[in-house]
Amino acid sequence: MGIDPDHIRETVTAYTSAHPEEDAVLARVLERLDRGEDLSSRKTFPLHVTAGAVLVDENGDVLLVRHNALGKYLTPGGHLEPEDVDLRGAALRELREETGIRTGIEPLSPDPVHIDVHDIPANDAKGEPAHQHADVRYLFRTTGPVTVTLQEEEVSGVAWRSPDALADEVLRDRVSAAVR
Template sequence: MAITPEHIRETFTEYADAHPDEKAALSLVLESLDKDADLTSRKTEPVHVTAGAVLVDDSGEVLFIHHKGLNKYLTPGGHLEPEDPNLLGAALRELSEETGIRSSIAPLLPVPVHIDVHEIPASKSKGEPAHQHADVRYLFRTTGPVEVELQEEEVSGFVWRSPDTLTDERLRTRVLAALR
């Protein structure tokens, strides 16, 4: 069952209601939904929705993967797929695909910990112009030992770091608050 526009609208509306200072950043997504844009498709411009996972281990450290395409360490995440049941499920699938972690994880919160709308540079190799991602990020915690097996076509390394190293201030603040 694919992610519906109604699910995206509900998620973004509830998030905006909980974080009114971020409504302006989310307005492009809500306006695109009003125009019946398919925000689940990576081909939709100027913005489409992606899903991300912030995974925290038993010692309170966050998993970062080295993304080959952007040549930087990020939390796992990516584009939505037709088989994704919802945004939380998409974040979990992306986490599993990129890291090979298939068990011993659970959501810490039932709602997104953060939604970040950010610029993605053009990619000649993918034939994609510059566009924006509205990345719906969920917070997960390990519930036992995890073994990382990287998806080598997209990811070239991983590291566990303190949540203090999350560069987005809102995300960092919310992750630290959820861990207290």
């Protein structure tokens, strides 16, 4: 079944209402939905929606995982799957898949902390051209100790870092404000 396009539209529209300064960047997501494109499919180019999780611990540090495909430490996240019913659930699924964390997590808000549109390089091994992800990121926190067991096919390292380590300035500012 997958995530309904109306859910994506409602999420992006509510987000841009709260963050009108990001309206121009996210307008292309809404335009593609208006054209009937299936943005929940990783096969939709040049842009599709992904889901990300920002997990903070009791010290306010953020969990970063080293993504094998990009060779960078990033927050957990990835493509939407047919079994996903909403974006926050997809973000939580990705967090659990990549880190093995099953318990001790709760959302800090029902709304995305950030939606970022960024470039993804071509991946010849997967037959994917260069494209863009509209990554809908949700903020979660640990409710106690968590055990990380990495999904080694996709990630190869883990680090808890200050929100200052987040590369995206908007995300960094919002996470820092939320953990204060």
